[in-house]
Amino acid sequence: MPTAVSGFDALMEITKRPPLVFVEGQGSWLTDQHGKRYLDFVQGWAVNCLGHCPRPVVEAISRQAARLINCSPAFYNEPMIRLAEMIARHSGLHRTFFTNSGAEANEGAIKLARKWGQKNRNGAYEIITMDHSFHGRTLATMSASGKAQWEKLFEPKVPGFPKVRLNDLEAVAAAITDKTVGVMLEPIQGESGVFVATDEFLRNLRDLTKRKGILLILDEIQTGVGRTGKLFGFEHAGVRPDIMTLGKGLGGGVPLAALVAHEEVCCFEHGDQGGTFNGNPLVTAAGCAVIEEVARLEFLRRVSETGEYLAARLAALSRKHGCGEVRGRGLLLALELQSETGGAIVDLARERGVLLNSPRPSSLRFMPALTVSRAEIDHMIGVLDGLLGEAP
Numbered sequence: 001m002p003t004a005v006s007g008f009d010a011l012m013e014i015t016k017r018p019p020l021v022f023v024e025g026q027g028s029w030l031t032d033q034h035g036k037r038y039l040d041f042v043q044g045w046a047v048n049c050l051g052h053c054p055r056p057v058v059e060a061i062s063r064q065a066a067r068l069i070n071c072s073p074a075f076y077n078e079p080m081i082r083l084a085e086m087i088a089r090h091s092g093l094h095r096t097f098f099t100n101s102g103a104e105a106n107e108g109a110i111k112l113a114r115k116w117g118q119k120n121r122n123g124a125y126e127i128i129t130m131d132h133s134f135h136g137r138t139l140a141t142m143s144a145s146g147k148a149q150w151e152k153l154f155e156p157k158v159p160g161f162p163k164v165r166l167n168d169l170e171a172v173a174a175a176i177t178d179k180t181v182g183v184m185l186e187p188i189q190g191e192s193g194v195f196v197a198t199d200e201f202l203r204n205l206r207d208l209t210k211r212k213g214i215l216l217i218l219d220e221i222q223t224g225v226g227r228t229g230k231l232f233g234f235e236h237a238g239v240r241p242d243i244m245t246l247g248k249g250l251g252g253g254v255p256l257a258a259l260v261a262h263e264e265v266c267c268f269e270h271g272d273q274g275g276t277f278n279g280n281p282l283v284t285a286a287g288c289a290v291i292e293e294v295a296r297l298e299f300l301r302r303v304s305e306t307g308e309y310l311a312a313r314l315a316a317l318s319r320k321h322g323c324g325e326v327r328g329r330g331l332l333l334a335l336e337l338q339s340e341t342g343g344a345i346v347d348l349a350r351e352r353g354v355l356l357n358s359p360r361p362s363s364l365r366f367m368p369a370l371t372v373s374r375a376e377i378d379h380m381i382g383v384l385d386g387l388l389g390e391a392p
Helices: 055-065 078-091 103-122 137-142 169-175 199-212 282-294 296-319 342-351 374-390
Strands: 021-027 029-032 035-039 095-099 126-130 180-185 216-218 244-245 257-261 326-331 332-336 357-360 363-366
Touching: 029 180, 035 374, 055 282, 078 095, 078 257, 078 282, 078 374, 095 103, 103 137, 103 180, 103 216, 103 244, 126 199, 126 216, 169 199, 180 199, 199 216, 282 296, 296 326, 296 332, 342 357, 342 374
Parallel strands: 126 180, 180 216, 216 244
Antiparallel strands: 021 029, 029 035, 095 257, 244 257, 326 332, 332 363, 357 363
16 A cells, blocks of 8 residues: 655655745735744745735636636637737737746747747857856756756756856857857846846847847846836846746736747747647736736836835845845845855744745845835844844
């Protein structure tokens, strides 16, 4: 007879998790199985852009679930079309292919770029990416990522991703060869510790890729959908990519991502791309509700103002405790700790009812709901102030 397993042991071990089971969420707060509440400054890694269980998303899902959940991607559905139209209108790009995760969207971007290179650049297939970047956990997106700890994992990986330093235009130019089809990067490297691609670099990179006749691919999985105070991160630099990927906040908590491209780049032929659940009406209805909320000018203005407030509070905390710089934009920020205490601070903060993230040992990352209040920021700062004051 098979051995019976239950509880946590029934799940495959992939990461260290605390023995908590979250059962309810509302706005910036989560509640565990014992009734303890936690202020959430992680929000599923910037996924719940409107907070936990936001009314517009809950209502959109409820309405759509009563009408049509899935009809196969072999057919059109109304929310799929409506969301694609919204993305096209706001981004200036033309066509969208919906996916279930950011990694899948980035995988699609790689495939689309390589297909375009076959047709337009004599079979060019290499995509220049950045050191310390993160593009997902499929084999191709792990290969594209610049995480040093992945270099020898799951070998052999997918070839064709030379790496250069972020914000180093000369390094990009030197890496371009006749095999190069494009350059792929995040406007802000979130997973590596919130390092920003400067506006000047993005503008010069856009000029360089146009001169060389190659594609600019922006991974906006974490920076898109209002996270930086603009609907898309590229708007700060006043540029527009050839290909963009969206995810995380796009679904407001449900699994939804998107591959978005300029009309001239869209060269998939029938059968080249697909996915069983891609663009289903349930999740795209949620996406429509998210964009309707986030795209409002007053909403984005509030994100910018709240981001400035959080950055100022973090900077004051850093000065008080001798920490390092505050990096980022909008409500995607990091605090450099100047010591490798990030993991310990995350654990202690959780015990005191605040959820934080440490993307690397010497920094903390803050990704609250875009609707987070100043009072909630003050509460988090108060807890973090106490923890930093207790550090040896």
